[in-house]
Amino acid sequence: MIGKYASENMILWVTWFRSQPRSILNSFFDIVSSMMEVNSVQMKSILVILLLAASIQFLSPVAADVMVLEDISAGGCFGLNTTVSMPLAEVNVSIDAYGSVTFNSTFRLESPSEEGLRVAFLFPTYDWQPVTGDDDGLELEILVDGTEVGYDLVNGSSISISDLTLYVPTHELMFAIFNVSFFETQVRIIDSFVKFTPNWFGNAINIRYYVGSASTWASDSHETVDMEIRGYSQFIEHSFYPEDYFTSTYDGANARGIWDFNASEFDSDWTSFRATLRGKTNFPPILLLYVVFGVSLVMIAIVVFHLHKKR
Numbered sequence: 001m002i003g004k005y006a007s008e009n010m011i012l013w014v015t016w017f018r019s020q021p022r023s024i025l026n027s028f029f030d031i032v033s034s035m036m037e038v039n040s041v042q043m044k045s046i047l048v049i050l051l052l053a054a055s056i057q058f059l060s061p062v063a064a065d066v067m068v069l070e071d072i073s074a075g076g077c078f079g080l081n082t083t084v085s086m087p088l089a090e091v092n093v094s095i096d097a098y099g100s101v102t103f104n105s106t107f108r109l110e111s112p113s114e115e116g117l118r119v120a121f122l123f124p125t126y127d128w129q130p131v132t133g134d135d136d137g138l139e140l141e142i143l144v145d146g147t148e149v150g151y152d153l154v155n156g157s158s159i160s161i162s163d164l165t166l167y168v169p170t171h172e173l174m175f176a177i178f179n180v181s182f183f184e185t186q187v188r189i190i191d192s193f194v195k196f197t198p199n200w201f202g203n204a205i206n207i208r209y210y211v212g213s214a215s216t217w218a219s220d221s222h223e224t225v226d227m228e229i230r231g232y233s234q235f236i237e238h239s240f241y242p243e244d245y246f247t248s249t250y251d252g253a254n255a256r257g258i259w260d261f262n263a264s265e266f267d268s269d270w271t272s273f274r275a276t277l278r279g280k281t282n283f284p285p286i287l288l289l290y291v292v293f294g295v296s297l298v299m300i301a302i303v304v305f306h307l308h309k310k311r
């Protein structure tokens with residue numbers, strides 16, 4: 001097992017907290033602005049010191065107990081209001097330790113009649129924020145019967161998948177939407193390719209592929225998810241989840257985990273690999289920023305206080 005982790009809810013809260021530093025800092029600035037309306041310079045200094053003390057009191061247990069988990073999610077082929085079946089899904093995930101992550105997926109779709117279908121992919125996310133090409137070197141391709149197709153990037157609030165277990169509200173996620181046309185009894189093969197390089201910034205990483213989307217199709221699906229980790233020995237600890245319908249093999253520095261199951265019998269909506277990273281700290285960097293910011297405020301308050309005395 002990977003060791004002692006904070007609860008899933010706490011981990012997701014921390015990743016959300018880290019992904020939205022500007023809004024939190026703005027709230028902090030509002031508090032400081034209110035404080036500066038106090039007429040007494042001495043009172044301003046006292047308030048700043050009290051605020052710093054409260055921050056340190058709050059940060060100490062968080063820094064000691066919370067593991068900062070980098071969360072990477074991708075995949076999932078969603079059929080939107082359709083009678084089309086997805087009898088087969090094959091997913092290959094390649095993870096280079098401290099390098100790139102690649103998702104290669106193939107889906108077989110079968111339709112009993114003519115139908116125009118909208119298909120959605122969960123757009124790859126990094127700490128529940130959409131991965132971007134500029135920051136993370138994202139490569140994303142979707143092919144239908146070997147031909148690359150375009151897609152529209154839409155917010156999850158505009159599509160009807162709110163009943164699925166995605167751990168976060170769908171309106172916080174983005175989906176790649178594209179159209180597929182069927183003629184009677186036609187088979188379509190959809191391939192997707194996703195590659196990007198995480199920051200490997202925290203002290204643990206969770207890389208997962210969403211398989212719960214199988215429930216959006218008209219009949220049961222047989223799925224295979226094959227995760228290959230190159231250089232797994234560079235991690236302190238690692239684990240695969242879940243252990244149902246799962247086998248693993250180890251070959252030198254590489255590890256491989258395979259899930260092979262029928263979607264109707266698989267209890268989890270995710271398959272994942274989790275690892276503890278070497279040379280990382282348990283102290284969240286964004287929290288360190290607040291400590292430094294608080295100390296700076298105290299120093300400013302002291303300077304203002306002395307200037308006031310000179311007057």
